[in-house]
Amino acid sequence: MASTLGWFSTGLGLAQVAAPAAVNRLAGLDDSGARRALMRAMGIRELASGVGILSRRRPTGWLWARVMGDAIDVTLLGAALRAKGNRRSRVAMATAAVVGVTLLDVVASTRTSGGDGRVAEDEPMEGKAITTINVPPEEAYRLWRDLESLAVFMDHLESVRTTGERQSHWVAHGPAGTTVEWDAEIVEDVPGELIAWRSLEGSDVDNAGRVRFVPAAKGRGTEVSVEVRYAAPGGAVGATVAKLLGEEPSQQVKDDLRRLKQVLETGEVVRSDGNPGGTRALGQVRQRAAQPVG
Amino acid sequence: MKATCWMGSNKVEVQEVPDPKILNARDAIVEITSTAICGSDLHLYDGYIPSAMKGDILGHEFMGRVVELGSAVTNLEVGDRVVVPFPIACGNCNACQRSMYSVCENSNPNAGLAEKLWGQSPAGIFGYSHLLGGYAGGQAEYARVPFADVGPLKIEDDGLSDEQVLFLSDIFPTGYMGAEMCDIEPGDVIAVWGAGPVGQFAAASAFLLGADRVIVIDRFAYRLEMARNHYGAETINYDETDVRAALHEMTAGRGPDACIDAVGMEAHHGAMPIHAYDRAKQAVRSQTERPHALRQAITSCRNGGTVSVVGVYGGLADKFPIGAVVNRSLTIKAGQCHVQRYMRPLLERIQNGEIDPTAIITHRMSLSDVSDGYEIFKHKRDGCEKVVLTP
Ligand SMILES: NC(=O)c1ccc[n+]([C@@H]2O[C@H](COP(=O)([O-])OP(=O)(O)OC[C@H]3O[C@@H](n4cnc5c(N)ncnc54)[C@H](O)[C@@H]3O)[C@@H](O)[C@H]2O)c1
Numbered sequence: 001m002a003s004t005l006g007w008f009s010t011g012l013g014l015a016q017v018a019a020p021a022a023v024n025r026l027a028g029l030d031d032s033g034a035r036r037a038l039m040r041a042m043g044i045r046e047l048a049s050g051v052g053i054l055s056r057r058r059p060t061g062w063l064w065a066r067v068m069g070d071a072i073d074v075t076l077l078g079a080a081l082r083a084k085g086n087r088r089s090r091v092a093m094a095t096a097a098v099v100g101v102t103l104l105d106v107v108a109s110t111r112t113s114g115g116d117g118r119v120a121e122d123e124p125m126e127g128k129a130i131t132t133i134n135v136p137p138e139e140a141y142r143l144w145r146d147l148e149s150l151a152v153f154m155d156h157l158e159s160v161r162t163t164g165e166r167q168s169h170w171v172a173h174g175p176a177g178t179t180v181e182w183d184a185e186i187v188e189d190v191p192g193e194l195i196a197w198r199s200l201e202g203s204d205v206d207n208a209g210r211v212r213f214v215p216a217a218k219g220r221g222t223e224v225s226v227e228v229r230y231a232a233p234g235g236a237v238g239a240t241v242a243k244l245l246g247e248e249p250s251q252q253v254k255d256d257l258r259r260l261k262q263v264l265e266t267g268e269v270v271r272s273d274g275n276p277g278g279t280r281a282l283g284q285v286r287q288r289a290a291q292p293v294g
Numbered sequence: 295m296k297a298t299c300w301m302g303s304n305k306v307e308v309q310e311v312p313d314p315k316i317l318n319a320r321d322a323i324v325e326i327t328s329t330a331i332c333g334s335d336l337h338l339y340d341g342y343i344p345s346a347m348k349g350d351i352l353g354h355e356f357m358g359r360v361v362e363l364g365s366a367v368t369n370l371e372v373g374d375r376v377v378v379p380f381p382i383a384c385g386n387c388n389a390c391q392r393s394m395y396s397v398c399e400n401s402n403p404n405a406g407l408a409e410k411l412w413g414q415s416p417a418g419i420f421g422y423s424h425l426l427g428g429y430a431g432g433q434a435e436y437a438r439v440p441f442a443d444v445g446p447l448k449i450e451d452d453g454l455s456d457e458q459v460l461f462l463s464d465i466f467p468t469g470y471m472g473a474e475m476c477d478i479e480p481g482d483v484i485a486v487w488g489a490g491p492v493g494q495f496a497a498a499s500a501f502l503l504g505a506d507r508v509i510v511i512d513r514f515a516y517r518l519e520m521a522r523n524h525y526g527a528e529t530i531n532y533d534e535t536d537v538r539a540a541l542h543e544m545t546a547g548r549g550p551d552a553c554i555d556a557v558g559m560e561a562h563h564g565a566m567p568i569h570a571y572d573r574a575k576q577a578v579r580s581q582t583e584r585p586h587a588l589r590q591a592i593t594s595c596r597n598g599g600t601v602s603v604v605g606v607y608g609g610l611a612d613k614f615p616i617g618a619v620v621n622r623s624l625t626i627k628a629g630q631c632h633v634q635r636y637m638r639p640l641l642e643r644i645q646n647g648e649i650d651p652t653a654i655i656t657h658r659m660s661l662s663d664v665s666d667g668y669e670i671f672k673h674k675r676d677g678c679e680k681v682v683l684t685p
């Protein structure tokens with residue numbers, strides 16, 4: 001649909017620039033010199049957004065440019081409808097056409113804004129996120145370093161068990177009630193500042209991560225940033241990992257950090273009737289009505 | 295329990311739903327004794343707030359008695375009488391600690407959705423769509439109140455009736471904040487668009503904060519009369535009088551020192567083509583607002599003045615007179631009310647007899663008649679200013 005709109009813009013734009021008088025007549029507008037110049041200008045805008053839409057992989061910005069352009073057209077045509085000397089039925093038809101295209105534009109723009117976050121199955125997947133949490137770095141570090149509490153705010157984890165000073169065993173939810181497991185070790189540990197970990201040989205899923213704690217200016221607490229990397233080997237396991245993370249690993253990490261912030265600042269993951277599981281990408285999309293859970 | 299459920303545009307129903315339960319340790323369950331319908335509910339009722347779902351329980355202005363407490367709430371006891379502020383706020387985040395409760399950073403479990411629309415997420419609000427958390431509201435017999443250790447105001451004086459303190463949950467603080475954002479100085483003239491409950495409290499608060507004159511603008515004669523009689527405002531009926539010309543006249547050409555928008559996204563305008571334009575664009579949802587009052591507030595304000603926006607807007611507005619804002623050095627301030635900040639001081643003003651909040655109540659109804667309540671309030675029938683419901 002986006003490319004159809006792109007070609008529509010290009011075609012209309014060309015006609016407006018090359019033959020403004022003809023377009024004016026077609027739209028039922030009085031064909032004065034000023035109107036022709038205006039029609040040409042609208043044509044140039046139309047061409048720009050057409051070429052923009054067609055030449056982009058993800059044309060959201062240019063589609064929204066079309067929406068704005070349409071808004072201007074609707075207004076101008078509305079003014080023409082009231083002005084004398086224009087053939088009303090034609091202007092009305094042109095207005096109806098523009099309103100229709102505006103609707104298409106809005107639909108296309110909102111669809112493309114939705115994100116194209118699909119990840120190729122054999123590429124390593126990376127997620128990163130950052131947030132500010134209103135506690136001192138040491139406190140945030142302490143909660144994270146007690147690896148077992150990660151499962152409280154990391155939605156895809158079932159449990160983390162400490163098996164040694166730097167070793168731990170992780171169990172994550174897989175699709176359809178399955179689980180994915182791995183052993184991990186801490187490879188860098190600077191109290192109050194940084195923790196880095198990676199999975200050990202023989203894991204279901206090779207992965208690594210790093211979290212940093214930096215004091216925020218103005219006494220606003222701590223800037224917490226996280227990066228995780230999953231080396232998906234492709235095939236069945238790759239698909240599992242993709243499911244595990246959702247299509248946007250960064251979204252997942254972002255939600256994890258939001259829950260970490262809730263836990264550190266308020267004591268718990270915050271729940272509502274519509275989203276009783278608390279912040280997480282899926283819960284936000286699949287809401288229940290805002291009524292007490294029975 | 296019985297609760298008011300949103301069942302689509304222009305449709306609310308009292309339904310039997312499960313009783314609320316404690317979900318977080320800082321929750322309380324409140325048995326509601328009084329609740330009200332707000333102009334904000336009308337935006338939901340009319341279908342202009344995105345992300346409402348069939349079955350959502352509405353209502354964000356309520357009070358009652360605590361019947362159950364989560365393990366972490368130590369400042370309240372079962373049996374306490376409380377007024378509940380409409381923004382849900384944790385008290386711990388940076389925003390709450392700066393008293394910006396309506397932009398609490400933790401209380402919206404659907405923050406990701408709100409960020410898509412607004413860039414960042416505000417606080418969750420009771421009964422106000424899933425963008426703002428998906429919390430069940432208070433036009434019901436019971437409600438779950440999160441962060442009960444920071445939000446609810448305990449009413450210890452049994453001499454105060456529900457009706458005297460109920461509006462501390464929203465519209466009195468909201469009107470007050472609208473006036474406070476005007477930074478009123480002695481001699482100032484303040485203009486208020488909208489003579490609904492929020493506009494009435496904004497007008498009354500502007501006087502409390504030292505305004506010399508307050509001018510209220512609306513088209514309903516009975517509402518303007520209330521602003522004149524109860525709160526001492528001057529009025530302009532925009533159906534009969536050209537507002538900008540009248541304000542020009544009344545302020546000797548300066549324009550009001552500050553303008554308060556207490557109308558919001560569904561402003562009405564007589565015959566202007568711009569109204570048809572706004573309606574059409576709002577109907578196809580390619581703009582979400584009909585910002586007529588806001589446009590007029592901006593163009594009417596004196597050079598260097600303040601436009602204070604407490605009317606609610608949801609998304610995008612067209613034909614916004616940004617040129618007037620920049621070239622005439624206007625300041626725009628806005629917000630959902632940080633209710634928690636104002637409850638205690640305004641309770642004192644009520645106790646001192648500085649204001650009588652009950653003056654705006656025109657309709658007292660039973661919760662079971664809530665759908666009539668919405669219709670009467672929406673269409674301003676039967677001299678309706680404010681509907682209070684008892685479960
Ligand atoms: N910011 C907040 O925290 C907060 C809190 C409560 C309510 N609100 C908002 O305040 C607004 C008013 O709420 P209310 O309960 O008073 O609602 P209401 O519907 O009773 O009042 C709105 C009034 O505005 C008038 N109006 C409409 N178009 C107008 C125009 N062009 N010029 C002047 N007046 C016009 C209407 O006639 C009506 O009397 C709503 O948008 C509501 O959502 C905001």
Ligand SMILES: [Zn+2]
Pocket residue numbers: 332333334335354355380464465
């Ligand atoms: Zn309200």
Ligand SMILES: [Zn+2]
Pocket residue numbers: 383384385386387388389390397398399400401
């Ligand atoms: Zn907070």
